[in-house]
Amino acid sequence: MSEQGQAVIEFENVAHGYGGGPLLSEVTLSLAPGSFHFLTGPSGAGKSTFLKLCYGELAPVAGRIALFGQELDAMSRDDIARLRQRVGVVHQDCQFLDHLPIADNVALPLTVSGRDADPTELRELIAWVGLTGRLKSLPPALSGGERQRAALARAVIMSPDVLLADEPTGNLDWEMSLRLLALLVELNRMGKTIVVATHDLNLIRAAKAQVSARVLRIKDRRLLLAGAEL
Amino acid sequence: MDRLNRVAALLTGDSRSAQVVPPSGSAAWLTVLAAAAMALLAVFALALTLATGRLAERWSGALSQTATVRISAPQAQLEAQTKQVLDILAATPGIASARAIEPAETRALLAPWFGPDLPVESLPIPQLIEVTETASGFDAEGLSLRLKAEAPGATLDDHMRWRKPLVEAAGWIRALGFLALGLTGAALAAMVTLAAQAALAANRQVIRVLRLIGARDAYIGRAFVRRFTLRAFFGALAGTLPGMAAVALLPAASEAGGFLTGLGFSGAQWLWPLAIPLVAAIVAFWATRAAAFRMLREVQ
Incomplete structure (x- = not known):
């Protein structure tokens, strides 16, 4: 599967497994900048694994992966760290530092890259995800939906070129899911490449009404472009 | 210069980067306590090492340039043999001076054992002649043979027989002191490594999150390294200062007290123990850095 323009993420015959046989195999993919993709498939099909391969948390057992034209397996750990500053990730379990308030957690990507968060911009970003009243709350005090929105704010604070979201609406009611989707669509309109792993077909249908999104499906260890049934 | 800047950055620190790692509770105090105890022991080991060094030099220096001739002869011949020995010594190359020890x-010399009113003149005590060598020294074997031939009651003692084991013993004690210092440093490194590993293991999830959001290994490592380096430094300082005070309170060196009252630092040697907190900080820096990077390699 290839798209027009300089690819931001490229997979070529990628395979991965956790020791009990391959989970993904022969995955070949090329995502253009500014594209919007949903990644779907049954639980355990390898959606999270695919995203982890995208930002180098997992290494493929076969094939090659390139991010912004650079092959991941040829990169040093520092290079991968720098690359991750261009890729925002909304993890399924959010991955916060529980001893830091939400404002500090959201600003963390800036902190670790040695930059100061502008207090006004930080407040605006947190307001954008609807968490103004939660600036000083610790992550364990937040509801699932609030955590997902805070994770989205942290993922975009570096103004990344790519946003990867792993089941971002998994803990949200429908109304909140639509609100989060609207944020993702808004980011895509700003030129960001978006990949959302989800098994929520209603969310995909709702998105297709707002944005030109393509749907990838993992089936029988392979990545396929889903058809019109969605 | 770049290295200096990095050390300065480590010490002055970045409060935000320090905050990303949660406080480690009791492990922190254990590191400080261990560093303080190790520094206290290191001060005593250093005092012992430097004192034995001074002692060895003193014994070696004081005794190496002197010798003694002892004349054991009947009272009637004692004066004549003493004169004869002094004449021989005056003619021997390598001897700077020789003088007979007066009865007083x-x-x-004997007062510590027999009291002050000893009637030396009436006792069969050998006559002693103190000999001072020139820098080139004299032929001890040749002089012994000549004394044997011309003054049968005279025996040369060049101090070598009892000086050598004393100097050797002082050298050994000094070596043991250095060994104790080395072992103290190694024990501190081991303890800091264990504490750092415990802190790193407890914060594995924090490290994973930081890696995922783009933190470089150096950034994550620095947060731990800075913490343990400062703990070791201030802990060692807290052990060094009382250790120095304890050494300062030891009785002053005196002839009567001998070695024990000479234990301590002298002059500029007081600066040496001040290096202990710095050495502890350096040891902690490298121990924590090694532990941190070992752990970080396991996190993608």
Whole structure:
């Protein structure tokens, strides 16, 4: 599967497994900048694994992966760290530092890259995800939906070129899911490449009404472009 | 210069980067306590090492340039043999001076054992002649043979027989002191490594999150390294200062007290123990850095 323009993420015959046989195999993919993709498939099909391969948390057992034209397996750990500053990730379990308030957690990507968060911009970003009243709350005090929105704010604070979201609406009611989707669509309109792993077909249908999104499906260890049934 | 800047950055620190790692509770105090105890022991080991060094030099220096001739002869011949020995010594190359020990000096030497009123003149005490060598020294074997031939009651003692084991013993004690210092440093490194590993293991999830959001290994490592380096430094300082005070309170060195009252630092040697907190900080820096990077390699 290839798209027009300089690819931001490229997979070529990628395979991965956790020791009990391959989970993904022969995955070949090329995502253009500014594209919007949903990644779907049954639980355990390898959606999270695919995203982890995208930002180098997992290494493929076969094939090659390139991010912004650079092959991941040829990169040093520092290079991968720098690359991750261009890729925002909304993890399924959010991955916060529980001893830091939400404002500090959201600003963390800036902190670790040695930059100061502008207090006004930080407040605006947190307001954008609807968490103004939660600036000083610790992550364990937040509801699932609030955590997902805070994770989205942290993922975009570096103004990344790519946003990867792993089941971002998994803990949200429908109304909140639509609100989060609207944020993702808004980011895509700003030129960001978006990949959302989800098994929520209603969310995909709702998105297709707002944005030109393509749907990838993992089936029988392979990545396929889903058809019109969605 | 770049390295200096990095050390300065480590010490002055970045409060935000320090905050990303949660406080480690009791492990922190254990590191400080261990560093303080190790520094206290290191001060004593250093005092012992430097004192034995001074002692060895003193014994070696004081005794190496002197010798003694002892004349054991019947009272009637004692004066004649003493004169004869002094004449021989005056003609021997390598001897700077020789003088017979006066009865008053002999009495003073024996006073600690026999009391001050010893009638030296009426006792069969050998006559002693103190010999001072020139820098080139004299032929001890040749002089012994000549004394044996011309003054049968005279025996040369060049101090070598009892000086050598004393100097050797002082050298050994000094070596043991250095060994104790080395072991203290190694024990501190081991303890800091264990504490750092415990802190790193407890914060594995924090490290994973930081890696995922783009933190470089150096950034994550620095947060731990800075913490343990400062703990070791201040802990060692807290051990060094009381250790120095304890050494300062030891009785002053005196002839009567001998080695024990000479234990401590002298002059500029007081600066040496001040290096202990710095050495502890350096040891902690490298121990924590090694532990941190070992752990970080396991996190993608």
